Structure formats: C-alpha cells, structure tokens
Amino acid sequence: MTEAEVFSAVEELARNARAASYKLSQLGTDQKNAILRAMAAELRARTAEIVAANALDIAAGEEKDLSKPMLDRLRLDAGKVEAIAKGIDQVVDLPDPVGQVMEKWTRPNGMHIHQTRVPIGTIGIIYESRPNVTSDAAVLCFKTGNATILRGGSEAFHSNTAIAAALQAGGETEGLPAHSIQLIPFTDRSSVSALCKMDKWLDLIIPRGGKGLIETVVSQARMPVIKHYDGICHLFVDAAADLDMSIKLAVNSKTQKTGVCNALETLLVHSAVAATHLPAIAEVLVEKGVEIRGCERTRQIIDAIPATEEDWETEYLDLILSVKIVDSLQEAIDHINTHGSHHTDSIVTGDQAAADAFLSGCDSACVFHNVSTRLADGEEFGFGAEIGISTDKLHARGPMGLRELTSYQYRVRGNGQAKW
Amino acid sequence: MTEAEVFSAVEELARNARAASYKLSQLGTDQKNAILRAMAAELRARTAEIVAANALDIAAGEEKDLSKPMLDRLRLDAGKVEAIAKGIDQVVDLPDPVGQVMEKWTRPNGMHIHQTRVPIGTIGIIYESRPNVTSDAAVLCFKTGNATILRGGSEAFHSNTAIAAALQAGGETEGLPAHSIQLIPFTDRSSVSALCKMDKWLDLIIPRGGKGLIETVVSQARMPVIKHYDGICHLFVDAAADLDMSIKLAVNSKTQKTGVCNALETLLVHSAVAATHLPAIAEVLVEKGVEIRGCERTRQIIDAIPATEEDWETEYLDLILSVKIVDSLQEAIDHINTHGSHHTDSIVTGDQAAADAFLSGCDSACVFHNVSTRLADGEEFGFGAEIGISTDKLHARGPMGLRELTSYQYRVRGNGQAKW
Known part of the structure; x- marks a missing residue:
C-alpha cells in the first residue's frame, strides 16, 4: 500500500x-x-x-x-x-x-x-x-x-x-x-x-x-x-533506616522480578549508615546474583564495578544495580529528580519528617515510604485492572x-x- | 539570533x-x-x-x-x-x-x-x-x-x-x-x-x-x-421549548457579547415549533442587529441569507447567526457533534427526558439545559479565576x-x- x-x-x-x-x-x-x-x-x-x-x-x-x-x-x-x-x-x-x-x-x-x-x-x-x-x-x-x-x-x-x-x-x-x-x-x-x-x-x-x-x-x-518511557526507580536508605527493612526492600525491589518498569535500578545510601547497611544489603543482593555498579565511595565499602554517569540513567531490567552514597536527604531527592524517570521512588526510614520531605520532594508518580517499588501497580493499588503506568503529569499519573x-x-x- | x-x-x-x-x-x-x-x-x-x-x-x-x-x-x-x-x-x-x-x-x-x-x-x-x-x-x-x-x-x-x-x-x-x-x-x-x-x-x-x-x-x-481552537456554540430550541425562554436565551447567547468563545453561533430549531418560535426569536435578534443565515427550511419561515455548509463550522465572533431547522432531538445532537467545536451547547426545553438525552448525547465540554451559552466561564462556574477553556478531553475540559x-x-x- x-x-x-x-x-x-x-x-x-x-x-x-x-x-x-x-x-x-x-x-x-x-x-x-x-x-x-x-x-x-x-x-x-x-x-x-x-x-x-x-x-x-x-x-x-x-x-x-x-x-x-x-x-x-x-x-x-x-x-x-x-x-x-x-x-x-x-x-x-x-x-x-x-x-x-x-x-x-x-x-x-x-x-x-x-x-x-x-x-x-x-x-x-x-x-x-x-x-x-x-x-x-x-x-x-x-x-x-x-x-x-x-x-x-x-x-x-x-x-x-x-x-x-x-x-x-x-x-x-x-x-x-x-x-x-x-x-x-x-x-x-x-x-x-x-x-x-x-x-x-x-x-x-x-x-x-x-x-x-x-x-x-x-x-x-x-x-x-x-x-511511560522507562522506570528508573530508586530506593533511598536514609540515615534513620532500619537495617532489616533496608535489606528486605532493596532485595524485593531489585530481584522479585527484574524485567519490569517498577523494579529497582539505583540504590541510594545515606553516608551516615553506609558502613553498616551497605555491606549487609550487598551481601544478600550478591547472593541473589545481582551485579553491583558503585560510585567511588561505595567501592571503598563493598566490591563493585565502577559506575559511570550513564549508569544513573539506565534502566537495566536485569540483575544489575547501581549504588550511590549521598550525604543528605536533599542530595538523594536531587539525584532522583535529575536522573530518575519520575516513575516510583521509595525511602526507607524511621524518621517521619525525613519521609514527609522525601515524599513531597520527589517529582515522581509514586513516592513510597517503607514500601517496595514493586508495589507500584494498578492491581496492588486496588484498581482491579491497569491499562498502563503514566510518567506524564497531565490527566493520569502513575x-x-x-x-x-x-x-x-x-x-x-x-x-x-x-x-x- | x-x-x-x-x-x-x-x-x-x-x-x-x-x-x-x-x-x-x-x-x-x-x-x-x-x-x-x-x-x-x-x-x-x-x-x-x-x-x-x-x-x-x-x-x-x-x-x-x-x-x-x-x-x-x-x-x-x-x-x-x-x-x-x-x-x-x-x-x-x-x-x-x-x-x-x-x-x-x-x-x-x-x-x-x-x-x-x-x-x-x-x-x-x-x-x-x-x-x-x-x-x-x-x-x-x-x-x-x-x-x-x-x-x-x-x-x-x-x-x-x-x-x-x-x-x-x-x-x-x-x-x-x-x-x-x-x-x-x-x-x-x-x-x-x-x-x-x-x-x-x-x-x-x-x-x-x-x-x-x-x-x-x-x-x-x-x-x-x-x-481550545474555537467556540462554535449551539442553542437547540426543542419541541417542548418555552417561547419566552427561547427568545431570552437565544438573544443573550448571541448578543450579550459577540467576540468571545462562548457566544452563540448556530441556532437549531425543532421543526415542530419552528413556525411559532423562529419568527419571534428572529424578530428580536434582527432588532439587535443580527444577520441571520438560514437553511432552506428556515428561509421558508423568516427572511435570511442562504446558509452554506461552511456556515455550520464558522465561528463568526460577530453579530451573525446561522439557523437550521431539524426534525428531532437526535438530529440536533448529531449536528452539534459533527459541526460543533465541543465547547458549549445548550437546549431549551420543558421536557426533562429530552434535556437528559441532550446533555448526555452532546460531546461537548459544557452542556446546558435552559441556560445561556455565555455562562460557560470559570467565573460563572465559581472557580474564581480562569486560565482558559479547554476543548480537549484529557486532563482538563471546559x-x-x-x-x-x-x-x-x-x-x-x-x-x-x-x-x-
């Protein structure tokens, strides 16, 4: 024709x-x-x-x-x-x-x-x-x-x-x-x-x-x-993050299913807890077969392939995770707003004020506190069916x-x- | 530059x-x-x-x-x-x-x-x-x-x-x-x-x-x-339309202000009341200086310039009105959906079932029953301010x-x- x-x-x-x-x-x-x-x-x-x-x-x-x-x-x-x-x-x-x-x-x-x-x-x-x-x-x-x-x-x-x-x-x-x-x-x-x-x-x-x-x-x-173009989802392990919950949510978000838009692609860790939390999280991830690509400071704490700038904007859809250490909640929010895809981003913290600041500061369709990114989904939200997930802001979001x-x-x- | x-x-x-x-x-x-x-x-x-x-x-x-x-x-x-x-x-x-x-x-x-x-x-x-x-x-x-x-x-x-x-x-x-x-x-x-x-x-x-x-x-x-591209707004004078209200709303919709998107551009009249209502409406409109462009059946009842197909899709923004006689409510709805701009369309009728069918049948941002099209406006709706009127259907309408x-x-x- x-x-x-x-x-x-x-x-x-x-x-x-x-x-x-x-x-x-x-x-x-x-x-x-x-x-x-x-x-x-x-x-x-x-x-x-x-x-x-x-x-x-x-x-x-x-x-x-x-x-x-x-x-x-x-x-x-x-x-x-x-x-x-x-x-x-x-x-x-x-x-x-x-x-x-x-x-x-x-x-x-x-x-x-x-x-x-x-x-x-x-x-x-x-x-x-x-x-x-x-x-x-x-x-x-x-x-x-x-x-x-x-x-x-x-x-x-x-x-x-x-x-x-x-x-x-x-x-x-x-x-x-x-x-x-x-x-x-x-x-x-x-x-x-x-x-x-x-x-x-x-x-x-x-x-x-x-x-x-x-x-x-x-x-x-x-x-x-x-x-939605892609899902570059983040989990931020805050200074006040419970260790067990951090492990559980990082592992679930990254490994429960990898080829999906709400899977985790970048883990951000507050420097205050990096020395304690990061090795424990990485251990379980590596056991599950996850390849870790880390920033320089990450690599001083755990074994990791060096992350490039490109890694922060890559949707792996695979058993690969980029990891970055940040010095503040605001740095985490800025990283997410700059490099993320405005899909789903989650904070692990026991600090209510930090959670509120994260939820209102991240410019993402779904912002989670102590919840796996994998739960960003119409079925999980109770919609009964889902025609898709929008990373646009007009008409429908999420x-x-x-x-x-x-x-x-x-x-x-x-x-x-x-x-x- | x-x-x-x-x-x-x-x-x-x-x-x-x-x-x-x-x-x-x-x-x-x-x-x-x-x-x-x-x-x-x-x-x-x-x-x-x-x-x-x-x-x-x-x-x-x-x-x-x-x-x-x-x-x-x-x-x-x-x-x-x-x-x-x-x-x-x-x-x-x-x-x-x-x-x-x-x-x-x-x-x-x-x-x-x-x-x-x-x-x-x-x-x-x-x-x-x-x-x-x-x-x-x-x-x-x-x-x-x-x-x-x-x-x-x-x-x-x-x-x-x-x-x-x-x-x-x-x-x-x-x-x-x-x-x-x-x-x-x-x-x-x-x-x-x-x-x-x-x-x-x-x-x-x-x-x-x-x-x-x-x-x-x-x-x-x-x-x-x-x-919004334009406002080709209609008023439909139904078979059960009160004559005085028909005159009032046609005149207000057309002449209260002409250079605006919610002004009337096409009057549709049910054939059952055309002989009684149309001359009375036209008389007041002509007094107000409105030029009428009518379909053939309109011109058998009142003086009017012959309307062309183009008239049904023209936003005059002026003291000009196209007039068409239709044989049914459905014909009015079809005309509006085909030739209108999905902005604001109004029915004059005392028949509740006809009003409901018109309101749900017209694919327009604002559908009115016994109300002037000029009231399609953020201030009139009580919004306090208006950034504009949307004839799109996504995110914001009207x-x-x-x-x-x-x-x-x-x-x-x-x-x-x-x-x-």
Missing part, C-alpha cells in the same frame, strides 16, 4: 471509531457487561481458531529468527486464551466510572452544575508483541465507553486479528456497535504515523512498547499521548485504572439563567 | 524553570500569598514605568499600522495596571489546591495510599497581544506552585517585559525563587518551535491566541498541550481554574510491604 492509501484507510477507521463512540457513550453498565460476557464466551469458543492463527505468527517469527523471549511473549495456547477470557470476566466485575458525578454545586444564580464522568471517546492503542494486549486494552476501553483502534505489532498480526474478530463478533450478539473495536487490518509501518495525524477523530493515543516506538508517537502525535480512561463534562441545569 | 542560538537560550530558560519548580513545590500557601501580595505592590509601584514601556509598544504598533482593535487590546494605562494588580489580589483569596488529598485508602497489606494534589511543574504560556496575560497566567501558575516561561506577542514585548520584571522583583522580596517567572527575552519567532521541543524540561504548553498559533503548537509540541493547573502523586506509606 502507498502511504496515501494507508492514510485514507486509517482515516476511514478513525471516522468510524468516532461514530461508534457516540453510541458507546449511551450504553448502560448492564448492557456493557452483557457485551463483555459475550466477548469472553466467543473468545473461549474460538480458542482453537486463535491458537491456529497464532501458530502462523510463531512460524513466521521462527523464520525471521525472533529471539526466544520474543517468541515466548508471542505464543498463545489454550491456557493463555483462557487467561485472556478470565481477564474480561474480571473487568465485568469492576465498577463503571461513566456517569459518576465527581462534584456538584449550585451557583448564586440558581444554576446546578454537575461535573460528570464521561468516556474519553476514541483511543488509539499502539503496542508491540504480546497479543493479549489486543483484548486487555480493548476491553478496558470498552468498559469505559470508548471506541478503540488497535495497532499491534506485525509479528502478532494473525493472532491479533483472530482475537479482535472474536471480541467484535461476540460483542455484536449483545448489541456492540459496529466499529467499536477495530484492528488496523494491515501491517504497513506508516499506519503509526497516520494514526498520529487523526486528531480530528482520535482523542488519545496510548503507545505501549519500547522507547523507539514511544519516541515516534510523541514526536508525531497531534493529540494527547499517555506513556498506575492507570478505568477511571483514567474517562473524561468529564460539565452538565448545567437552569431555568433561564443568562449573562448580564 | 540564529535558530541554534534561540534554541540554546530557550533551553537554558527551561532548565532553570525546572530547577525553580522544585523550590516552588515546597512553598506553603501563606508564603505564596505573601509573594503574590508583594508582586501586586510592585506592579502598582511601577505603574509609570509599565505605562512608559507600553507607550513604546503602542508607538511601534502605530508605525506598523496595527488595527485599532489590536492597539486597544495592547494599550495600558494606570487603570489597567491597577486592574492587573487587583487580579493578583483576587488570586491571593483563592484556596490553594496543592497538598489536597483527593482520595485515600488502605490496602489489605496495610499500605496507606494518598492521592495528593501537586503542582504540574513547569508550564509554557504562548500568547498574543494582551499584555495583562503576562501577569494573569503567571500568577495563576505561581499560586499552584508551577514555574512559567512566558512567550508573549512581539508587539507587546516592552509591556510584557516590564510586567514580568515587576512580578519577579516584587516576589523576590518575599522569597520567590529565581527563574520562577521567566519571559523569553527576545522576539525571534523560532522561540515557539524551541519551546515545543523542551519536553524534558517543560510539562505543559498552554497556547492562547488565534488558530494559526495553536495549530503550530499542536503540530510541533512533544509535551501535552491544553487549548473552564480551567486553579485545580486544573495541578497534577497528583500517589504517596504510599507502609511498614515494609513487599511483593511476593
């Missing part, structure tokens, strides 16, 4: 999504839940079909020599399809934020103002290899009354197509409006740029994937984008649940109020 | 703004109010200086043959400087949203989660001729703990410089951090493009001005932008007060919670 053909095909999808969004915004919660149940049922009914479509992607991926982790992320079996369907069941059980009155008040002239949650409208989701995102993202957007355009990775094209078709077909049996969930039906790369220009029809783009993809979307999109997929509208009722 | 020089000068300002923002976020409400009072005092003390600077802009404007309305918007006298200072006094009296706990809850594992309002951080304001925006915008952003970079119109450069200098100098006497309020100290046009690339340092850009300026910012900005200049942060306190 030429770029112009891609553009006009994407525009057609986007225009249709807008039309669908006006129907979606009028659906009640019960009908949306009936549609969701029908989607889950159809996904289960089409398990064999979906697994067969996935086999095509796997075969093509093997031919293209995709890495084993990539193939693992791509692969579906009956159990994974069931897990996707179960995800839908869970979304059925979540409360619907649409229609909630956030605030209401009456003005001296008698106008009654309601600030009411409404769907955002139309959302483009651009994502990479995991085919379950096709369902997870579409279903959360649907529950909140939004129409979606899905642009998955080309390596998962057959899988994504089969999943999206099941959602749409299942949903339609319960009245899902046409074009509510549309997967871009071709793999041309220029469809990403085309989506970014659809600000007339698309209210929001959520890119989920590597930094390159997100950079492309940020530089091209004319509509709002909600994203873990995003259903509420973050809504906008609001001022509904004003009066009896002839005018301006004089 | 070369483009590279402009870029690096703007980057310096942006980096300094980020540093200032970390100090601003730590100021308490009392200190911020003391700073605001000192700003107002300094503005008043420098009245003669500001008016003299303004005279330079006016002289240059006259030489450049700026239109009379533009010169009027540009002109400052002692009274206008006093009005700017009074605006600051009013902001002192507004409650400070920073630090408010929006929600708090405890998880089964004992983590206490607070969702707390915090400043956004750094905000770029790009605006056109009115020099009062320099103070109005900077002061609202300051009250909410944000650092600002101001990029005013070149025709107001001397006035803006004098006002910004007064704010900074006055504020510093009470501890305003350096670089909290920075005006770009040159008029090169490429500073707008440079600001749009500062996503590392700037969290938000708010463009205020004509469509061309906003288009430029939207297409270039890598960070979030809050804007009139934006102080609260819309804040973000939030999840502050989580625990006693060793980890992920297992």
